[in-house]
Amino acid sequence: MTTPVSQASLSELVGSAQQSEGIVLVGLSERVMETTDDDELTTLTDIERDRARAFRNHDDKRDFLAGHLLVRRAAAMLTGASASTFVVEQHCDRCGGPHGRPHLRSHPNLHVSLSHTNGVAAAACNRGPIGVDIEQWSNVPVSHGELGRVLTDAERELLNACAADVSSDGLEPDQLAFLRFWVRKESLVKFGALTLDTLSTVDLSDLPLSESTARRWCRRVSSGPWKFLEWSDPARRISGCAVGDGHVRLVEIAR
16 A cells, blocks of 8 residues: 655655754765865775775766765764764675675664665665665666566556656656665665565556656655665766665755
8 A cells, every 4th residue: 555654855854864864965976085184085995995996987987985974874873973973784585795785883773775886876864774776867776678577567567657757858758667666675775674676566556656756756655574765866867766664765965
């Protein structure tokens, strides 16, 4: 069942972090780096620095660093502590490598998530499980032939119906609709409810697929046990989604 909670512009949802149980921070990666002080940079671990140096593309490196720095800021906004007190670590359950779901060292009661794409970064912190994902409109993560591993039959029917709509802003409606499904399910992966191998086992066809590209918007919807906060930003050409326990607030880094 779909339960719209509210719909507003992104700016109307920006407010005091103390009023909410969870925080989602989103901003231009360049702006995040411009507003980073030396104390924040010193909290980057050797592993984070090594991973950043491994990027050959400067923009990819910047996006990676912005995401990891935003995790610390989200935790700081939620707790009132300094961002420089938090250390981000990652560990892959499959291969043991320094990637996968992030966590904060020495803070087992805080849950974090991060995402970045083409010059924009997002991070979330909550006292319960949380997941966040953003995608740039030009990025389609899977080919048409792979839709079956992502979508249920009911979701694919909705996607096919969107294909008949008129394109907007140079984008096909079914492309935007698929990205909406994708960020919802990817956020569930980061939440811990799904894996990339089980995306098609959860049906979210009861959620709305209206995707206006004319204005920025944000809405709250729910499906089964999950509560989603999702948004669209035409200026940055971004679709985003967060899922978490309890109330989650979206906060933008000043442009």
